[in-house]
Amino acid sequence: MRQEVTRAHTAKGWALDSVVLYNEVTKSMKEDITSPPPAEIGGVYVYGLFLDGAGWDRRNVKLVEPQPKVLFTSMPVVHVYAINTASPNKDDKKGSMNVYHCPVYKKPRRTDLTYVFPLLLRTVQVPEHWTLRGVAILCDTK
Template sequence: MGHLQPLNIFLKQEIDRMQRVITIVRVTLHDLKLAIDGTIIMSENLRDALDNLFDARVPKRWVKFSWQSSTIGFWFTELLERNMQFSSWVFTGRPVLFWMTGFFNPQGFLTAMRQEVTRAHKGWALDTVALHNDFTKFFKEDINAAPPEGVYVYGLYLDGASWDRRQCRLCESHPKVLNIVLPIVHMYAISSTGPKDPKLYQCPVYKKPNRTDLTFITTVLMKTTQNPDHWILRGVAALCDIK
């Protein structure tokens, strides 16, 4: 696959972390069965795992090495989906679409993509290459081929506003609708150090609904007929996960 390609280096780092999570889950559940049978002593970690699993919560040790989730059901579903994405990438080939929510380090993914685009253009320097994006009119089922440059990203939710799919721009949110699934985003890089277009809304992207600097990933540019300040006051953001 080319082990020195930026995205393949990123993939190896992600798989190493994923293997660690799978190992901890396997060892914990195996030891828990032995502890319940009385074969080994019930340690503090095993007791915590037993109590949390009984309450449908994620054991603290698992969260320490993985990701936050409200219930063990959501957590385990995400574990399977993340594992599926990595397995497909390794054994089938580079994906046409990337589920950014399924990465431990989404910022590293975008940086690796920038490096890949920079290397493809002679004379470009990574310091002067900036992330850029376009919102398509397509969803996951409509895409069959990868873009000529950059990556297609799916799985983002819009919080605080709605999306005009025909015009590919922000619009007022509908009553009683909290989150909207955004279409596929084409993320790529351009050689530019100039400021962003002031007519576009720079929408922050967060990993989780709790918006902190620890869950912040990047910003994506969105078209809007209103002044971008209108959406800033509404607190409009894109979320990778709404659970």
């Protein structure tokens, strides 16, 4: 996706080295999405992800402590898009919330072969709280 966005914006001077993936977790589930992401932002909607080691507060869109005896929490739809870090006018820092760089893995076996990319998840706790708990997002729970 980074390469496609960079190619689409080469006239604006975007370089692959300065393009990074960014995301916003929506409040919607798969059934609620009826159209693609806005054309001016682009990107893709991702669904079918499971949070391992934490819970998700859909109302406040942030990580929370997991419910007792719940191993995996289904995540709402995530809008993943690319931004140019070289452009100074991008305002992506939202409020005073901490952001946890949550690793996404294809399978429950967490290795460098199954690692995909990090998702940025808002939290009230410091990000180290979730790192010590081993919180990750899985594409498949089997």
